[in-house]
Amino acid sequence: MAQAATRTARDRAVHRYGPRLAHSAQAGDRAGGIPGWLDERRRSGTFEVRRIPFGEMVKWRIDPDTGNLVHDSGRFFSIEGLTVRADSGTTWSQPIINQPETGVLGILVKEIDGVLRFLMQAKMEPGNIGLFQLGPTVQATRSNYTGVHRGRPTPYIEYFVGERRGEVLTDVLQSEQGDSFLRKRNRNMVVEITEDIEVRDDYRWLTLGEIHQLLAVDNLVNMDARTVLSSLPFPPGDEDAAPHSDTEILSWLTGIKTRHEREVVTSPLARIEDWRRTPAEIARSDGRHLRVLAVSVQAGNREVTNWTQPLLAAQRQGIAAFIVRRTAGEPQVLVQGLTQPGTFDVAEMAPTVQCVTDGWHDLPEKPPYLDYVLAVPDDRVHYSALLSEEGGRFYRRDNRYLVVEADETLGGDPPDAYRWLGFSQLKRFTGYSNHVDVEARTLIACLQSLWGKEPLWARG
Amino acid sequence: MAQAATRTARDRAVHRYGPRLAHSAQAGDRAGGIPGWLDERRRSGTFEVRRIPFGEMVKWRIDPDTGNLVHDSGRFFSIEGLTVRADSGTTWSQPIINQPETGVLGILVKEIDGVLRFLMQAKMEPGNIGLFQLGPTVQATRSNYTGVHRGRPTPYIEYFVGERRGEVLTDVLQSEQGDSFLRKRNRNMVVEITEDIEVRDDYRWLTLGEIHQLLAVDNLVNMDARTVLSSLPFPPGDEDAAPHSDTEILSWLTGIKTRHEREVVTSPLARIEDWRRTPAEIARSDGRHLRVLAVSVQAGNREVTNWTQPLLAAQRQGIAAFIVRRTAGEPQVLVQGLTQPGTFDVAEMAPTVQCVTDGWHDLPEKPPYLDYVLAVPDDRVHYSALLSEEGGRFYRRDNRYLVVEADETLGGDPPDAYRWLGFSQLKRFTGYSNHVDVEARTLIACLQSLWGKEPLWARG
Structure with a gap:
C-alpha cells in the first residue's frame, strides 16, 4: 500500500x-x-527561402548603437553579443540569440x-x-x-x-x-x-x-x-541499471557547476572581438563556430505569406554521440557534464561526444571519445542519422547523431567530466528542467526508438 | 530484484x-x-559590531559611475540595482546583492x-x-x-x-x-x-x-x-501522502513560470526609483522592503580581526508559515508557487504564507492565508520560533516561522498558485536545484524536527 x-x-x-x-x-x-x-x-x-543582405530585412533592423539585430516589436528574439569570462581568466565572445x-x-x-x-x-x-x-x-x-x-x-x-x-x-x-x-x-x-x-x-x-x-x-x-x-514517460518498467545513485550523479554535476564559475554578460554585437561583419554575414575571421545571416521567405498555398528574418548557420557539420553499453535490461549511457555559453544553469548532462559547431580540426586537443566514436565498426553502430536543429533559428544546420556500443577496450572509469548513467536514470533527470541538454535529449528520443530491439535493449 | x-x-x-x-x-x-x-x-x-556611514568602509567603495557598493577585489559580492519588468507592464526596482x-x-x-x-x-x-x-x-x-x-x-x-x-x-x-x-x-x-x-x-x-x-x-x-x-535524506520510509503526482506538480510549477515571464536586469544603484540615499542608509521613501547599511566589525579572541561591510536590514519582521494537515502517515503541506525578483528560475515552491520583508499593512490585498495563519488557536500551532536569516548579509533580520495545522474550515481546492504536497514529495523536489525556496527549506527543517511526534506525524 x-x-x-x-x-x-x-x-x-x-x-x-x-x-x-x-x-x-x-x-x-x-x-x-x-x-x-x-x-x-x-x-x-x-515556398522559397532566399539569402538577403541584412539591410533588406523588413521589420528587423540593426540597432545603430549596439549593432544588435532586433525586431521592431521589441519582442520575438534578438541577436546580441555575449561575453563569457571564466574563473580561469579566459574570455570568449560570440553572437547569441536572446529570446526570453x-x-x-x-x-x-x-x-x-x-x-x-x-x-x-x-x-x-x-x-x-x-x-x-x-x-x-x-x-x-x-x-x-x-x-x-x-x-x-x-x-x-x-x-x-x-x-x-x-x-x-x-x-x-x-x-x-x-x-x-x-x-x-x-x-x-x-x-x-x-x-x-x-x-x-x-x-x-x-x-x-x-x-x-x-x-x-x-x-x-x-x-x-x-x-x-x-520527455515521454517511456519505456515502461522499473529496471534501473545505474552504477551510481541519483545522489552521486547530482553531486557530480554540482561539482562540475562549481568548478565552472563564470560571468556571462550580453554585450553589443558590434563590439565583439574576432568577428567580422559583411553586408550579408557576421562570422569569425577563422571560420569557426556559427555565422549570422538573413533570409527572405515566401510561403503559402492559398494565402501566401512573406517575411524576412535572421538565422544562424553552422560552419561545419557537427556530431553528437552517445556511447552505450549493454546490461541484462536497459542500456547504460556515457554522459558528459558540459558547460556552454548560454546554458541556463552552468552545466547540463550532454552526449558523450558533442562538438556541434566548432568542429575539432583546429582544437589543441581532440574531444575525448571522438576518435573512438568515429572508428566504431558498423555492427556496434545502433543508430546513425543526420538530424536538423530548429529551422526557425538555424539555417540548414544538421548534425550526425550516433548511438554506438562500447567494446572491451573502453574499460575503467571514465574521466571526471563523464559518468555512466542507467537509461531510466537519465530519463528521470530529463523530467526536471536544466539537467539534460537538447542534443542529449535528441539522442534519448533516438535510443527510445530502439526500445525492444535486440541486442542493445532487452525487452522490458 | x-x-x-x-x-x-x-x-x-x-x-x-x-x-x-x-x-x-x-x-x-x-x-x-x-x-x-x-x-x-x-x-x-x-566582538563588536557598529553601524557606520558608507564613507567609512574600508576595502569597499561606492562606484562613482553607478552608485553600486563594490569590494576592491572585484569579487566577494556587490550591492547593485535591479529592475524587473513584468509581462503585465509593471516595473519594480530595488537594491540586490549580486554574488555570482x-x-x-x-x-x-x-x-x-x-x-x-x-x-x-x-x-x-x-x-x-x-x-x-x-x-x-x-x-x-x-x-x-x-x-x-x-x-x-x-x-x-x-x-x-x-x-x-x-x-x-x-x-x-x-x-x-x-x-x-x-x-x-x-x-x-x-x-x-x-x-x-x-x-x-x-x-x-x-x-x-x-x-x-x-x-x-x-x-x-x-x-x-x-x-x-x-536536504538530509530524512525522515526514513516510503510513505507518500501526496494528492497529486510529481508530474502534476511539475506541470503546475511550469505553468506558474510561463505566466510570470519577465525581464530582470541589473541597473546602477544610484538610479533606481523610489529609493533615497543618506550617508549611512539606502531605503525606500515609503519605508517598505529592505534597507542597505554598513557596519564595522571587530572580532576575535587570540587574534583580533577588523573589517567593514554592507548589510541588508529588513524594515519589519516577516513571517513564513506552512499550513499542514494530518494523514495516516506523514503530513501534507500547502505550498505556494512564488516568483521573486532574484529567483534563479522564475518561480520556486514557497511557504503557504511568506511576506518576509514587505509586511502587508499597505498592500492592496492581504496575502492569502495570512489571516488564517495568524488566527490559528495554540493547539494547532505545531512549531513557532523566530529564526535569523544569514548574518553575513542581513542585519538582525529574523522571521517568525510557523507550522500550523489546518482545520475543517480550510476545505476545498486551494487557489491556483497553491498546491497540497506530501512531505516526502516536497523533500524529493528539494533534492533538485531551483525548486524549493530557502524559507520553505527552513520550514522543512522545522517540520523534520517534529518527526515522530504525535499528533502531526505518525511515526514512520
Whole structure:
C-alpha cells in the first residue's frame, strides 16, 4: 500500500502511460507514407527561402548603437553579443540569440482504435533542410500564440494552455542549444485528449512506432518533436541499471557547476572581438563556430505569406554521440557534464561526444571519445542519422547523431567530466528542467526508438 | 530484484541513511548546554559590531559611475540595482546583492558510539542576533575557501571539495532569498567521514535529536545550518501522502513560470526609483522592503580581526508559515508557487504564507492565508520560533516561522498558485536545484524536527 502510494506520486505517468506507450511503439505501418506526404505539402504551395543582405530585412533592423539585430516589436528574439569570462581568466565572445520568451512545444495524443496516437504536423521552417519536417502538434513562441505577430491563431494551442482539456503526460521547461541561445527554454508538453477533434490538412495521427521508424530517416523528424518525445514517460518498467545513485550523479554535476564559475554578460554585437561583419554575414575571421545571416521567405498555398528574418548557420557539420553499453535490461549511457555559453544553469548532462559547431580540426586537443566514436565498426553502430536543429533559428544546420556500443577496450572509469548513467536514470533527470541538454535529449528520443530491439535493449 | 536496483539508483541515500538518521534523531541529551556554550564563545573574545556611514568602509567603495557598493577585489559580492519588468507592464526596482560565487555550506557527520553526529560550529556573523549562532561545519564563500581574502584557511573544507574523503549524503545547489539576492545559490552538502578528526574550539558533535531540540529555540540555529538540514535524506520510509503526482506538480510549477515571464536586469544603484540615499542608509521613501547599511566589525579572541561591510536590514519582521494537515502517515503541506525578483528560475515552491520583508499593512490585498495563519488557536500551532536569516548579509533580520495545522474550515481546492504536497514529495523536489525556496527549506527543517511526534506525524 505504501509502495502503491509512492508510485502514485512519483511515477504515476510512467505506470499509467508506460504500457500504453509501449503498445503504441509496437503498432502502426504507415510510416512509409510520411516522406511522400511531406513532399506533397511542399508541392502544394509556393515556398522559397532566399539569402538577403541584412539591410533588406523588413521589420528587423540593426540597432545603430549596439549593432544588435532586433525586431521592431521589441519582442520575438534578438541577436546580441555575449561575453563569457571564466574563473580561469579566459574570455570568449560570440553572437547569441536572446529570446526570453518561453514557447510551447506540445504533442496531443489520443487513443484511436485502441492505440495511442500522436498528432504530428508537416511543419515548414525557413532553415529546414527540405523545408518541411515532421513537427509536434504545436510549435509556437509566446508571441505567436498570444497574437503579437497578428498572425493566424495557433491551431490546437487551447489544449495546452488556458482551458486545457487533456491529461498531462509531461510538462517541463527544457533548454535549447547552449552554444546559440542565452538561457532559452521551451515548455515541452504531451497532453492526452479523449474528445474528437478536426484533423487539419497539415496534421496526421501517427503511432509511436511509426514516429520511431521515421526517426531513422535523415532530416525528417524535427528538433521540436524530438525534444518532446524525449520527455515521454517511456519505456515502461522499473529496471534501473545505474552504477551510481541519483545522489552521486547530482553531486557530480554540482561539482562540475562549481568548478565552472563564470560571468556571462550580453554585450553589443558590434563590439565583439574576432568577428567580422559583411553586408550579408557576421562570422569569425577563422571560420569557426556559427555565422549570422538573413533570409527572405515566401510561403503559402492559398494565402501566401512573406517575411524576412535572421538565422544562424553552422560552419561545419557537427556530431553528437552517445556511447552505450549493454546490461541484462536497459542500456547504460556515457554522459558528459558540459558547460556552454548560454546554458541556463552552468552545466547540463550532454552526449558523450558533442562538438556541434566548432568542429575539432583546429582544437589543441581532440574531444575525448571522438576518435573512438568515429572508428566504431558498423555492427556496434545502433543508430546513425543526420538530424536538423530548429529551422526557425538555424539555417540548414544538421548534425550526425550516433548511438554506438562500447567494446572491451573502453574499460575503467571514465574521466571526471563523464559518468555512466542507467537509461531510466537519465530519463528521470530529463523530467526536471536544466539537467539534460537538447542534443542529449535528441539522442534519448533516438535510443527510445530502439526500445525492444535486440541486442542493445532487452525487452522490458 | 528490479525493485532493489531501482532503489539503489534513486533512493540509496534515503534507504542507507534514513534509519541511521532516525536513530540519531532519537538520541542525545546535551542540547541544553549549547546556549551556554555559544555564550561562552561570545565572552571568550572581543566582538563588536557598529553601524557606520558608507564613507567609512574600508576595502569597499561606492562606484562613482553607478552608485553600486563594490569590494576592491572585484569579487566577494556587490550591492547593485535591479529592475524587473513584468509581462503585465509593471516595473519594480530595488537594491540586490549580486554574488555570482557559489559558496559551500557543509555538515560533516560521523558515527560515534553507534550514533551519527553532526559537527556544528559556533559561528559569529556581524548581522546575527546574538552574534553567535549554531552553523554548519563549513560556511564559506568561494573567495573565502580559495583564499582570495588572504584570511585563515577554512577548517574542514578539505572534506567537502578537492580531495573529498567522505560519502556524500546530499550535494546540491540551493537558492537563497529571492527578494535580496540575484540568482544566488550555495552548494549544500552533507558528507560522512569515518576517520578521527580534531574537534576545534568552535565546533561540537551533536546528534540530530539535539539539533532538533535547538531548532525550537529563537535565533539559535542559523539559516545555513537549516538549509543543509532540509536536504538530509530524512525522515526514513516510503510513505507518500501526496494528492497529486510529481508530474502534476511539475506541470503546475511550469505553468506558474510561463505566466510570470519577465525581464530582470541589473541597473546602477544610484538610479533606481523610489529609493533615497543618506550617508549611512539606502531605503525606500515609503519605508517598505529592505534597507542597505554598513557596519564595522571587530572580532576575535587570540587574534583580533577588523573589517567593514554592507548589510541588508529588513524594515519589519516577516513571517513564513506552512499550513499542514494530518494523514495516516506523514503530513501534507500547502505550498505556494512564488516568483521573486532574484529567483534563479522564475518561480520556486514557497511557504503557504511568506511576506518576509514587505509586511502587508499597505498592500492592496492581504496575502492569502495570512489571516488564517495568524488566527490559528495554540493547539494547532505545531512549531513557532523566530529564526535569523544569514548574518553575513542581513542585519538582525529574523522571521517568525510557523507550522500550523489546518482545520475543517480550510476545505476545498486551494487557489491556483497553491498546491497540497506530501512531505516526502516536497523533500524529493528539494533534492533538485531551483525548486524549493530557502524559507520553505527552513520550514522543512522545522517540520523534520517534529518527526515522530504525535499528533502531526505518525511515526514512520
